[in-house]
Ligand code: C2E
Ligand code: MG
């Protein structure tokens with residue numbers, strides 16, 4: 001049953017309430033969750049969130065910790081006061097406020113999520129919480145059910161005579177003890193031999209006290225009889241039988257068999273605290289065990305390390321091999337981590353042999369099978385993250401050495417779906433007491449250290465360092481600045497014309513994004529990669545598309561003879577369904593003719609997953625786009641793919657143009673690209689043309705379209721008409737006239753056409 005809950009929460013679309021005052025975050029989070037087919041209702045404040053509750057509560061609430069008027073903590077407290085323990089609440093906090101994490105739990109939140117655009121992680125965390133809450137409800141139902149079962153449980157009654165030391169009862173009663181030979185009596189010695197020695201001490205003690213003080217007794221016991229020697233859980237309720245003088249002469253007792261109930265409860269508890277896929281302890285149990293370890297260490301003065309292991313590029317593996325293979329890989333990775341963790345322990349800390357029947361650990365307080373005596377534990381945190389809890393026995397270097405072994409061992413290939421797979425991991429470590437004194441703080445700090453490793457190039461180990469280095473801080477500031485830039489109108493588009501050289505005419509413009517931050521222009525080379533990494537490039541790219549289309553429509557109305565405007569589209573935007581919708585609406589709202597928006601994509605973006613990409617490209621063309629390959633020559637595309645791509649233009653990367661006249665290879669590459677373009681029947685445009693010599697060399701190679709500083713730098717929209725006129729006159733004067741002085745006939749266009757044709 002719990003399995004079915006698990007898979008239901010894993011697959012069914014969820015209904016989510018999201019409260020965040022930052023419209024950009026709301027927008028991004030909504031997009032990421034809705035993409036999974038989930039229903040998301042978003043609210044801009046804590047008040048709006050509370051007012052949004054009706055008879056049909058959501059599966060989960062996501063609430064931003066820091067909001068004006070009513071913050072997330074207060075909203076969570078009120079929600080709990082009004083609606084009780086359901087639905088689960090995930091508190092969204094920013095990277096810098098560790099205190100929020102603590103306060104989140106105090107306010108009644110079930111977990112926290114440090115705001116990032118790691119959407120897969122957020123989705124897993126949300127699913128995990130919903131799953132836990134559904135299991136919690138199921139556990140309540142099961143407890144009621146257990147109580148009913150209890151009443152109908154198999155039971156037997158016995159008499160014990162202190163004088164004869166004989167236990168008597170019906171054959172059915174003895175069956176409850178696991179004795180099935182039809183007997184109706186048993187000696188005291190035989191009875192004691194059935195009972196677990198530890199529990200026998202409890203029973204004897206309880207009987208002595210009952211006889212001395214005239215009270216009844218009740219004891220839970222384990223016996224090993226029948227069932228192939230498996231434990232049987234019994235509850236014995238007894239009362240002393242007294243003679244006329246009040247002396248106890250025997251006992252009368254009722255024995256009930258609780259084995260099924262205990263096993264069922266233990267199994268439920270196991271499922272509740274373990275990851276269904278890998279069988280490893282889950283995040284809740286990991287946090288609970290970390291809390292226990294901290295309490296123990298506070299008593300003994302020891303240290304304990306919390307480790308987060310994040311698989312590198314796991315999403316790509318999932319996409320390539322499919323989710324089932326991805327799941328299988330996660331299981332194998334979990335096993336390998338456990339093996340390394342167990343192997344790294346000293347001999348006296350080795351894991352106890354498995355094989356105890358279910359439930360013994362919890363019921364009798366024997367060793368928890370998840371945690372070897374030394375306390376090392378491996379857990380699966382949601383998604384592609386694993387957690388380790390490692391006692392720091394003597395020096396910290398041993399923990400780091402163990403993690404380096406793990407990094408190395410994980411590099412050996414995994415066999416999944418008849419394919420050899422390679423993974424690597426980024427590992428972050430935080431240690432109690434140095435880096436924090438709560439499970440949540442240590443986990444988030446280890447997580448932060450793991451992210452640092454990722455940012456530095458992955459596949460390594462790092463300890464949490466309290467002060468972020470200046471690079472990371474600058475990046476964080478850039479991320480937060482980018483979040484606000486759209487809202488604050490800090491983006492601007494500049495446009496760079498391109499020319500059709502034979503006619504000396506500007507036929508189109510490339511839109512290039514500019515960010516004016518605190519009065520300073522930030523270079524696209526700095527902020528575009530950050531916007532791509534964080535996913536912010538999607539709302540930004542949509543703005544670019546709309547704005548570029550509006551400007552083109554304006555210029556067409558003014559009478560400029562332009563064919564199209566080009567917009568740069570990065571891979572992550574290309575992969576979104578929303579690109580198609582934005583393109584359609586940009587064309588439609590501005591009344592633009594089809595083919596008037598050119599999307600510049602990179603080679604790698606187009607051929608990455610060719611069979612899946614092709615229909616998307618075709619859909620974009622049907623919607624009215626033309627497609628160009630930007631920075632051509634840097635992506636090493638296979639010719640086989642190129643011939644099948646529905647593109648209109650190749651843009652020769654400016655690095656090759658810069659080599660014209662400098663190296664022989666430069667000319668050779670440009671010649672090859674131009675020839676390739678002609679054989680494919682597409683336009684070839686040379687980027688970054690700065691000098692007349694380059695332009696002349698390109699004409700000689702047969703390239704007729706050019707863009708570069710020689711004609712015009714990228715200019716703000718208002719300067720576009722002037723820039724077009726200037727570029728056209730430069731082309732006419734410097735290229736066409738220069739060619740005429742070579743002694744060619746007088747018609748400018750014809751001369752250049754002739755040179756290009758050669
Ligand atoms: P790109 O698409 O290859 O754009 C051409 C870049 O070359 C522009 O740099 C342009 O200013 C520069 N350029 C043009 N002619 C010359 C020349 O003659 N000499 C030299 N040295 N450079 C020239 P910019 O504007 O700095 O953009 C750099 C890159 O940032 C772009 O390369 C593009 O990849 C990206 N980018 C710019 N705007 C956007 C945008 O709106 N969205 C996305 N996703 N990326 C953009
Ligand atoms: Mg471009």
Ligand code: MG
Pocket residue numbers: 630631651653654687
């Ligand atoms: Mg380019």
